[in-house]
Amino acid sequence: MEIRKIRPADAEKFVEFYEKLVKESDYLMFTPKETAEKAKQEQKYIEDYDDYKQVFVATEGERIVGYLGISRSHLSKLKHTARFTVGVLRDSQRQGIADKLIAFAENWAREKGVGRLEITVVTDNLPAIALFEKHHYERESARRRSALTTNMPTNTLWPRSFSFLRHF
Secondary structure, three states, X not given: OEEEEOOHHHHHHHHHHHHHHHHHOOOOOOOHHHHHHHHOOHHHHHHHOEXXXXXXXXXXXXXXXXXXXXXXXXXXXXXXXXXXXXEEOHHHOOOOHHHHHHHHHHHHHHHXXXXXXXXXXXXXXXXXXXXXXXXXXXXXXXXXXXOEOOOOOOOOEOOEEXXXXXXX
16 A cells, blocks of 8 residues: 555546545535536646645555545644545555554644644544544544535434544
């Protein structure tokens, strides 16, 4: 398994990966429809990533099995903080890929002088909560009724999501 910066040539495979990931999990913020709309411009998004916003992919051979999206502000008063997201395909979970992506995010943050790393996790996502607690992330706050679910029998509101953070 290799983790590397996404390349424009990865656009088609990344779209396929992300569409599958969205179908497998109701915890991501993009819906399948929004993913399809975003896919049309994915190569442009990849070309526009810079030192402040980047995507890294976890690959096994030619197959993308996970990703890390990470960003920080250009503003001098906020650039010590970064937010990230992690996703791993269901058939590749429980193999340490998420652990490696988190470690990669932490190393990226240290290299960039970031002292605060944040991720938002839905309270129903118990495996993710356990994962981030294992990596010593702290629950900072709860955001009540902050997102809608899409794969539930009805469109219900998540009770809340937690912001996790880790200081370096």
